[in-house]
Amino acid sequence: MTMLELESLNVNQRQAVDWNEGPMLVLAGPGAGKTRVLTTRVVRLIQGTPDKRFRVLALTFTTKAAEEMRGRVAQLLGPTMRRARLTTFHGFATDVLRQHGSHFGLRPDFTILNQDADRHLVLRDAMEQAGDAGIPSGATARGVLPLIDRLLRDGQDGREQQDAPLPFAAPGKEWIRPVYRSYIRLLIEGNHLDFGALLVCCLRLFNERPRIARDYGVVYPFACVDEYQDTNKVQDLLLRTLYPDRNANLFVVADDDQTIYQWNGASPERLRRLQQDYDMRVVQLPESFRCPPEVVDLANILIRHNVNRAPNKSPLASAVDSSPSRAVRVRRFADCAAELSWVAADIEARSLDPGTCTVLARNTKLVRAAAAALSHAGLPSHVVKRKAEFESPLLRFLHSALRLSNRPADLEQLAALCRAYQDLTAARVLPDDVEAESVFAGDSLLAGFLSAASACAATDARPLLDTLRDDLHDRAKYREFAKNTLAWRDRHRRTPNIDTDEETEERSTWGSLTREIRHQLGADPPLGQFLQQIDLRQKTPPPRPTDVQCLTIHLAKGKEFQHVYLTGLAEEQLPSYQAVQGGSSAMEEERRNCFVAITRVQSSLTLTHADSYFGWPKQPSRFLAEMGLHAGSMAC
Known part of the structure; x- marks a missing residue:
């Protein structure tokens, strides 16, 4: 265990970390070190009570953020890490329902x-x-x-x-x-739930069996919640049901200026109601350790146009030295093709490392166009997108085989396994044949698949079926099955339809996910629990170190980049068409989108816009004028 060092925290950060009992709201601006504050508080609560047995619950929104928090806390706590539960809302609900879902008919292996x-x-x-x-x-x-x-x-x-x-x-x-x-x-x-039903059923359990909710409140008397402004109503209700006392030890980190998920149920008003209902003490963290002063000034000017903000909120302040070169630039173009071609050329002209650059846009169409322009210019690019399932035949085969082993009568997983096996080996196995074979194999669809597939297996495929039979079906050693399946691929040729780059990326992703899960749950978690954790996580491959990342503003939230090119600063792009047609609330959300985008910057911000997008004429974004920026002269 490493003792906590608090001297490097500023006054406001230290005040938040040192807070003991009762509700607190930490209003943390972009780059204010909120994750450090939250994890440091978790560590302090545990290190300061070595003779206690209570646990601390910390909730966030993405598995990546939860994994980052777990890594920081584990480094400081060592064995006492078991007293900290750092997870997502959905991860917490999954654990609760695995233990208590039987109260309304849900089995633990859902x-x-x-x-x-x-x-x-x-x-x-x-x-x-x-x-x-x-x-x-x-x-x-x-x-x-x-x-x-x-x-x-x-x-x-x-x-x-x-x-x-x-x-x-x-x-x-x-x-x-x-x-x-x-x-x-x-x-x-x-015996299955979707992401929304995970939270709804957990809330239902707590309402139907209030003793269970009280027990969790006793085990976790301290709760820390990150990015509270992103909560929707069911997440808010879940938290309030766990901690109904007005004096609960509820420590919430949020920034109403970064509420950009109203389409998913988030609302700045929900944060204000929470503050009022729990009479929360407020600590502000306005100092940004990320953004240059010029960018912070623009962000402050822009967000002041929003009326629906926390009262008496301090403006952002930069803790970063001013850049010797211009930190902010504005460029205008005739059309979006010229705009995106210029972005690629500018990265090369400035001799920037592509891996330090990112291109942001409000919508996916412009993001893809930016990636195409970069590729055309010979620059490596990576389009960041959400990916809930594996897509390569090898990983689909591996994943569906594990799922069928966990749910031996699941016809949908059988169909998925048959499709993946055909794409992987070019051998066709029909689900109807498997069902017929399973009658003679104890009604096990996995045994039926092995029998049907073995009857038509080519020489190359037989070792794959052997590991499926020996490691998974006979011995239930899913980790060995996964290792040997990946090793089989290294020894055997690929069929012509297989995208080798995609397969390589997904193998890397599989490795990263399994390491994260073992770090969280231990070296050998039960298969059902392992699969639940796999399903909770995105399968998005990481960019290569040399890639220019291209992503929407929503996917950029929580990230930071050295050099940001914010494209599409035109009416009906940013702000979006829906916001332009909508009311003031929709426009305030779009303004927050722009605020989030420009505060991803660590070194330089380039704002670009065009007179037309995909053949439609557009006016410069109102946000440029609100920031006091000239629309820019036409760039060549």
Whole structure:
């Protein structure tokens, strides 16, 4: 165990870290060291009470952020790390339901549906069961799913006696209630949950069995929550149910100026209600250890145009020395093709290391166009995107085989395994044949697959089936099966349809994820728990060190980059078309998007805009004028 060093904290950071009991809100601006403050507080609470047994709960929104926090805390706490639980909201709900979900019929080995296609299948059945509820004749699962998601984000648990007002314009939509109830029931009966249902069912458990919620509150009397401004209603309700006391030890880190997920249920008003309801002491961290003074000045000027902000909020202040070169530049172009071509040329002209540069845009279409322009110029690029499932045949085979081993009668996983095996080996195995073979193998679909696949296996595929049989089916050694499956690939040729770059990336991702999970759960967690953790995590491959990263503003949140090119600063781009057509609340959210984008910068910020995008004429973004920046002369 390493003793905590607090002298390097500034006065406000130290005040937050030293806070003992009662509720506190830390308003932390971009680059203010909030993660350090949160993790240091966790460590101080534990190191300062060596004779106590209570645990500290720390919640955040992404598995990457949780893993970073765990790494920092483990370094300082050593063996006493067991007293800290650092996880995401969904990770916490998964653990709770694995232990207590049996109260409403959920088994501990439940699976997590992270693909809309799988959710559509459940929803179609739910719509059929609620067929006499007045569902519009043209309604489809794809069209109804967004309404289901709204109800999930609203925390409605699907019990008829618990119907609450619908969180959207309700005339003619009362039919959604029986559909939603059927959807939740079918998820539980099928022993699987989607991400929204994880939180809803955890909340339902705490409401139906308040003693369980009280027990968690006793075990975790101190809670620390990161990025609270991003919570939706069900997450807020979950936290309040765990900590209903107005004097609870609830330590919340947030920044209302970075609330950019209103489409997912986040709201600046929710943060203010929390502060009022718990009468929270407020500490502000306005000092940015990331952004140059010129960028901080722009951010302050921009965000002042938002009316819906925390009262008496201190402006950002930069703790970074001014750059000897210009930290902020503005450029204008005739069209977006010229804009993005210039960005690529400018990176080369400034002799910048591509790996220190990022291109941001408000929408995915412009991000992809930027990556194409960089590639055309010979610069390596990486489009950052969310990826819930593996896509290469090798990793799909590995993942679906593990899932089928965990759920031996799962026909959907059998179909996925058959597809992956065919893509991997060019050998076709039909699910119907597997089901027939399984009758003679104790109704085990995995044994039936081995029998059917062995009958037509080429020489190269036999060692793959051997490790599937010996390591997974016979001995249930899933780690050895995974290791030997990857080793099989190294010894055997690839079929022509396989993208070797994608496979290499996903193998690296698999390795990173399994190391994270072992670090969190121990060297050999049960297969069901391992798979739940895999499903909770994104499968996005990391960029190479030499890549220019291209990503949307939403995906850039929580990150920082040396050199940022913010493209598309035009009306109906940033701000978006929807915000321009919407009201003041939508425009304030777009302004926060711009605020988040420019405060990713560590060294230089280049703002670009064009007179037309994809053939449509556009005016310069109002945000340029609000920041006091000239729209810029035409760049060549």
